[in-house]
Amino acid sequence: MQIDLELIHEASLKILQETGVKFDHPEILKILKNHGIKVLEQVAYFTGRQIMEWIQKAPGNFTLFARNPHYDVSVGGDITAFAAGYGATFVVDGNGAKRNARLEDYLNFLKLVHKSDPFSINGGLLVQPSDIASTQPFPLLLYLTLLHSDKCLMGGSDGATETQQTMDLLSICFGDRRHLIEKPRLVSIINSSSPLRFNRDSLDKLLIHARYGQPAMITAAVMGGTTGPITLAGTIAQANAETLAGIAVSQMIREGTPMVYGAQSTLADMQTGAYVSASPEHVLCVRYGARLAKFYGLPCRGGGGKSDARFVSVQSGFESMLTMLITCEEKMNIVVLSAGILDSVMAMSYEKFLLDLQIIAMAKRFVRGVHIDDDTLALDAIQEVGPGGEFLTSNHTLKFCRYEKWSAAIDSGAAGLMNNHKDMMDWLQEKKNALLAAYRQPELADDVRTDMEKYLVDAGFDIENLS
Numbered sequence: 154m155q156i157d158l159e160l161i162h163e164a165s166l167k168i169l170q171e172t173g174v175k176f177d178h179p180e181i182l183k184i185l186k187n188h189g190i191k192v193l194e195q196v197a198y199f200t201g202r203q204i205m206e207w208i209q210k211a212p213g214n215f216t217l218f219a220r221n222p223h224y225d226v227s228v229g230g231d232i233t234a235f236a237a238g239y240g241a242t243f244v245v246d247g248n249g250a251k252r253n254a255r256l257e258d259y260l261n262f263l264k265l266v267h268k269s270d271p272f273s274i275n276g277g278l279l280v281q282p283s284d285i286a287s288t289q290p291f292p293l294l295l296y297l298t299l300l301h302s303d304k305c306l307m308g309g310s311d312g313a314t315e316t317q318q319t320m321d322l323l324s325i326c327f328g329d330r331r332h333l334i335e336k337p338r339l340v341s342i343i344n345s346s347s348p349l350r351f352n353r354d355s356l357d358k359l360l361i362h363a364r365y366g367q368p369a370m371i372t373a374a375v376m377g378g379t380t381g382p383i384t385l386a387g388t389i390a391q392a393n394a395e396t397l398a399g400i401a402v403s404q405m406i407r408e409g410t411p412m413v414y415g416a417q418s419t420l421a422d423m424q425t426g427a428y429v430s431a432s433p434e435h436v437l438c439v440r441y442g443a444r445l446a447k448f449y450g451l452p453c454r455g456g457g458g459k460s461d462a463r464f465v466s467v468q469s470g471f472e473s474m475l476t477m478l479i480t481c482e483e484k485m486n487i488v489v490l491s492a493g494i495l496d497s498v499m500a501m502s503y504e505k506f507l508l509d510l511q512i513i514a515m516a517k518r519f520v521r522g523v524h525i526d527d528d529t530l531a532l533d534a535i536q537e538v539g540p541g542g543e544f545l546t547s548n549h550t551l552k553f554c555r556y557e558k559w560s561a562a563i564d565s566g567a568a569g570l571m572n573n574h575k576d577m578m579d580w581l582q583e584k585k586n587a588l589l590a591a592y593r594q595p596e597l598a599d600d601v602r603t604d605m606e607k608y609l610v611d612a613g614f615d616i617e618n619l620s
Contacts, residue, residue, distance in 0.1 A: 158448050161441065164390040165397060166201040173198040174349045174398040178356035181402060188405045199398065207401035213450045215368065215411040217274075218336040220326075221303035221595065224273045228340075228368070228413065229452045231484040235513060236274040236307050237266050238493040239342070242281045243500040247578035249464030251500060254280035256619075258501070259294065260301065262493070264592040265506060265585070267302040271513045274340070274487070277307025280501050286615060292318040293614055295339075296605050299326055303595040307489075308341025308367070311354035316361045318612060323365075325604045334366030337411055340487065343369045344415075345395040347380035351402075359399065363406035370454040370487065371399035372415025376428055379421040385434055389441045392418040396442075400451070413487060414451040416442020430459040430497045431472035436479045443483035455480040456490035457516075458509045461497045465504050465578075469495060473505070474512050481516040504581045511561060518559040529553070 173196040176182055182192055188207075191198040214229020226234045243251050244258050262279040266272045276298030278291070285293060291309030298306060299322070308319065323338055324330065343359050346352045351359075362369045373392035375381035381388040400412045419428065419435035429435060439455045446453030457477035462469035473494075480488045490498065491513060493506035523529075534549035544550050571577050609616050 158441075158444055161386065161390050161393060161445065162448065164386075165394040166204065168349070168391060168394040169199040169204055169398060170201065171198070172349060174351070174395065176351050176356060176402070177353045178351070178360075180360065181351075181356050184405050185402070197398070199401065204397050204401055207404045208397055208449055208451065210404040210408045211400055211412040211451060212409060214452060215337065217305045217340055217368065218338055219273065219303060219305040220299070220597075224304040226273045226305050226487075228411070228486050230486075233481060233485060233517075234273050234305075234487050235271045235457075235491045236277065236487065236489045237262065237269075237272060237491060237506065238279050238501045239307070239489050239498075240278045240281065241494065241496075241499060241501040242283070243496070244280065245464055245495050245500045245502045245505075247465060247502075247504045247581065251463075251496075253283035254501065255284050256282040258282065260297065261503070261589060262501065262506070263298060263301045265503075265588055266492075267304060267595075268588045268592050269492075269510055271491075271510060273304055274307050275302040275304040277341075277489075278309055289315040289318075291315050292322060292609060292612070293616070293619060295319055295322055296609060296616075297619065299605070300597060300602065301594055303597075306339040308339050308362075308369075311343070311358045313354075313357035313361065316358045320361060320365045320367070321608060322605055323367075325608060326601055330365050337367050340368045340370060340413065342415065342489070343371055343399065345371070345373045345399060347373060347375045347395060348391060349395060351395075351399060356402075359403060360406055363403045363410040366407065366410055368411035368413060369403065370413040370415040370489075371396050371403070372417050372454065374417040374419075374428070376426075377418070377420035377434070378423050379426050381418070383420065383423075385420065385437055388418050388420065389438055389445075392416070392438070392442070393445055397449075412451065413454045414442065414446035414449070415454045416446070416485075417456055418442070428497055429461060430456070430494075431461050431476050433475075436475055439476070439479050439485075440483055443480075443485050452486040453483075454487040454489060455483070455485040456498075457481065457485075457488040458491040458512060459494045459498065460505075463496050463500075465495070465502055465508065469505060470508070470512075473509055474516070477509070477512050477516045478519065481513075481520045484520075503585050504578060507581050507584050515559065529557075 185197045217226040266275045373395040375392040377388035381391045416439045418438040443453045457480035458473045459476045460469040460472040492509035493501040
């Protein structure tokens with residue numbers, strides 16, 4: 154694998170030096186030129202030395218700070234943090250019926266994420282509500298996230314205005330730009346526009362994030378056969394080149410800005426040209442992305458728990474386990490899209506969200522592996538029980554049963570009661586209702602809430618009946 158990584162690395166450097174990357178942003182082009190990067194028209198050409206020099210300025214690990222310090226996330230090394238859905242425009246129910254996502258769904262998912270132990274990151278575009286009039290709604294969604302959760306924050310969509318408003322709200326809640334640089338509060342996704350291009354909105358977002366010291370996940374989502382080569386090796390090499398270029402630019406804007414190497418590439422469905430989010434080829438792209446990130450000493454991000462299935466089904470289960478298992482096995486640092494996603498990231502499902510909590514738990518248990526020492530080898534217990542005995546009442550069993558054996562919450566109290574799909578969907582509905590009923594809104598200082606609301610109203614947002 155090390156030889157494979159080096160071959161991809163060398164191919165990416167050749168792409169960066171000979172083909173280059175297009176940056177649709179005059180200020181970014183000026184920054185590149187000022188740092189000695191060759192620029193012809195809007196295309197930047199990086200030497201291998203330049204790329205390696207600049208990406209090494211990004212920290213190998215950093216802390217993402219939550220409003221409640223209990224949820225602070227260490228990003229880097231072998232630690233994995235989970236975030237739920239992102240970007241879905243539809244909600245699919247347990248029977249497969251699809252409808253537009255609504256504000257009520259966004260609030261419900263905020264509360265479910267807040268109540269679910271696997272998640273230390275909340276918000277972002279959990280779903281995209283169709284009943285919000287604003288064409289740039291993320292500041293409203295961030296306000297709602299700050300209101301309903303005190304976990305770490307996921308960022309929203311691109312563009313200068315929306316991103317600046319995001320930073321203004323963070324400053325109201327946590328302090329000025331200096332405080333945000335010292336304690337990063339929000340992590341966003343910044344995508345390249347494959348092949349080998351970053352558009353104006355993404356670069357505006359990168360500029361503002363870097364100036365405020367807020368981390369971003371630079372993510373190439375190359376689709377082999379449409380926006381990249383049909384071969385996996387070529388797709389991975391191109392995606393790596395795009396990601397490295399974005400991270401290098403972030404450090405030219407402000408050295409030391411925390412950045413995360415994103416891996417979301419795949420091979421396109423060559424019959425339809427569609428993005429395939431849960432194929433074996435996508436999983437291989439994620440694996441190589443994780444290993445390349447660690448090769449460069451960078452934190453990494455993948456998307457676990459994804460499925461191309463249109464509804465909760467056998468397909469959604471095995472695809473989600475495949476995509477989740479690889480992100481956990483490769484010890485990716487931030488896993489986005491880890492619960493609820495269906496229909497190639499187009500839809501969210503309450504039922505699948507709850508099922509994915511089980512998949513996360515199973516994958517984490519598998520990755521934990523087998524701990525071997527004198528206690529776990531259990532020679533004393535085996536000697537004590539002897540041939541023909543039983544271990545059920547052994548002190549050794551009592552000592553280790555809760556740690557060693559993973560327990561499926563989906564079976565708790567339901568054994569023998571779920572005989573068909575309807576029983577399962579009814580049980581999941583009850584589970585959802587119980588979590589929402591148990592939700593309690595965390596405290597937020599009245600003056601902070603008032604100041605955020607005033608800011609939003611002054612900016613032209615309608616906050617009536619929002620929460």
